[in-house]
Amino acid sequence: MANAWVGKDGKVSLGASKVVGMGTWSINLGSIDEFDASEFGDDWEKIVFGMRRGGTISFNGHFYPDDVTGQNAAMRAFVNNTDLTDIRFYWNSTQYWRPNRTAGYFNTQLTTGANTPVSTVRITSCDINADRSGIASVNFSAKCSGSMAHN
Numbered sequence: 001m002a003n004a005w006v007g008k009d010g011k012v013s014l015g016a017s018k019v020v021g022m023g024t025w026s027i028n029l030g031s032i033d034e035f036d037a038s039e040f041g042d043d044w045e046k047i048v049f050g051m052r053r054g055g056t057i058s059f060n061g062h063f064y065p066d067d068v069t070g071q072n073a074a075m076r077a078f079v080n081n082t083d084l085t086d087i088r089f090y091w092n093s094t095q096y097w098r099p100n101r102t103a104g105y106f107n108t109q110l111t112t113g114a115n116t117p118v119s120t121v122r123i124t125s126c127d128i129n130a131d132r133s134g135i136a137s138v139n140f141s142a143k144c145s146g147s148m149a150h151n
Contacts, residue, residue: 005091012059012070013096015086019070021138022061025089027097029148030055054144057121059089063128063136074140075126083120083145100149119146 012019033050064071077084090096099119123142130136 009090009092011090013088013090014070014073014084015088017069017073019059019061019074020067021064021071022059024061025057025059027057027089027148028055030144052147054119054146055148057089057142057144058140059142060137060139063130063138071138074123075138078123078126078140081122083122084142085120087121087142095151097148097150099144100147119144119148121145 010025012022012025031053033053035048035050037046037048038044039046066072074084076082085099085101088096088098099121101118121142121144123140125139125141127139128136129139
């Protein structure tokens with residue numbers, strides 16, 4: 001029987017810095033383009049598969065503007081339109097998803113295992129919400145260019 005993952009052990013970090021206040025994260029690992037190659041007279045649809053697309057990411061939690069190395073750094077990356085190469089989404093204390101750094105997966109001329117940031121994450125929206133009857137929250141949405149990998 002496989003071990004279940006307990007969500008309370010997760011976290012989001014930018015490099016070694018935890019993004020304070022986060023309570024949820026979600027990663028869609030991507031998709032593959034599909035093209036209809038059917039023609040007149042075909043009885044069945046013919047599909048040609050195209051390029052892979054990077055997935056989408058969201059992470060959300062309580063708003064802590066004083067978290068300069070976490071939340072505030074993620075907000076600055078959004079405002080400055082900066083790619084993140086060392087964002088991590090932990091599912092326990094040691095294992096996490098991150099942008100893929102293995103160049104060999106994308107270019108056969110490069111060595112598999114090369115520590116080159118070939119995938120990046122870009123924050124595409126940042127929403128801050130407040131309600132007089134609750135705690136202010138922050139919601140980040142992001143898109144991955146390339147693939148995500150796990151350690």
